[in-house]
Amino acid sequence: MNAELVKQALAVVVNPNILINMVSQRVRQLNSGGGGSSRPLIPDAGNLSAANIALQEIVDGKMGYEAPEIVPSTRPSTKNRKRPANWAKS
Numbered sequence: 001m002n003a004e005l006v007k008q009a010l011a012v013v014v015n016p017n018i019l020i021n022m023v024s025q026r027v028r029q030l031n032s033g034g035g036g037s038s039r040p041l042i043p044d045a046g047n048l049s050a051a052n053i054a055l056q057e058i059v060d061g062k063m064g065y066e067a068p069e070i071v072p073s074t075r076p077s078t079k080n081r082k083r084p085a086n087w088a089k090s
Contacts, residue, residue, distance in 0.1 A: 001049070001051045001052060001055065002052050002055065005052055005055040005056060005059060006019075006055060008055075008059045009023075009055045009058045009059050012058055012059060012061075013058060013065065015067075018065060018067070019058070022054070022058060022063060022065060023051060023054045023055060023058070026050075026053075026054035026057065026063065027050045027051055027054055030050040030053060030054065031050055040053045040057070041057045041060075041062040041063070042056050042057055042060060042062065
């Protein structure tokens with residue numbers, strides 16, 4: 001993988017874990033063979049590897065992602081919370 005492409009892609013996709021997942025999924029699509037999704041979305045793919053093609057597609061804005069909304073979890077207060085059935089009453 002080209003280090004410069006990785007830096008540029010990280011500017012677009014801030015979370016490196018999401019970037020890794022996007023690149024690995026796209027590399028699998030490119031290496032799969034037939035079908036429309038196995039062709040590069042960039043016109044000048046040339047001698048680039050599948051990982052570099054995926055990174056270039058992300059940098060060019062050909063691929064995107066949606067991050068799920070983070071909802072804070074709340075725990076019920078101790079007054080209204082029920083005990084499990086197997087707990088002994090004290």
